[in-house]
Amino acid sequence: MPTASKATASSENVAGTLVTRILDAALVLFEQVGVKKTTIEEVARKAGVDRVTVYRHVGGRDDLVQAVISREVAAVLAEITQIADRHDELGDLVADIFVTVITRWRTNPLVDRMLALEPARVVLKLTVDGAGPFAMSVHATVTALERAVERGILPPATDLTTRAEIVCRIVHSLILAPHGLTELRTDGQLDDFARTYLVPVVAGPNVAPR
DSSP: OOOHHHHHHHHHHHHHHHHHHHHHHHHHHHHHHOSTTOOHHHHHHHHTSOHHHHHHHTOSHHHHHHHHHHHHHHHHHHHHHHHTTTOSSHHHHHHHHHHHHHHHHHHOHHHHHHHHHOHHHHHHHHTTTOHHHHHHHHHHHHHHHHHHHHTTSSOOOSOHHHHHHHHHHHHHHHHHOOOOSSOOOSHHHHHHHIIIIIHHHHHOTTOOOO
């Protein structure tokens, strides 16, 4: 007989697999027809489960939207943690992270579809309902800065979280209001912006970035 811990682990694995299937199905439908036209029944059918399973493991449609968006954000943030080990110069690191985040946002099929069909919902998920994804973003940025400290390309500091949050708030504002007087359409423009304005924030006061 399996032990209680093994049985619990097995149950958690099954639940995790179900959630993945549900979110995969929801993502496809959101991209195809938008959130408004996607029903729990359609998500359940595409995931190969019944609607009760969707409600039990994820929740209603708004919960599905939040879970799908959070997973998309988490995928980009996982990429950020890997970027931290690719560079030996602070400017290269900050620019790479900035360009990656903005580019992933702009080219994400779900975001593109939702902005075209339901822009108000996107704004809601990034503002009123955006505390979770924003906190995830700050945490991932702090982790990247801590790796930079460990590798000697950023001096140790007690305010890394504050620096990370400032950068994330700038990125957040560019996501919410992409059109401004400063041209930030190409990778080169984004790179220059990061090196000129974000590196000094990350480097901290009275520190000349390398």
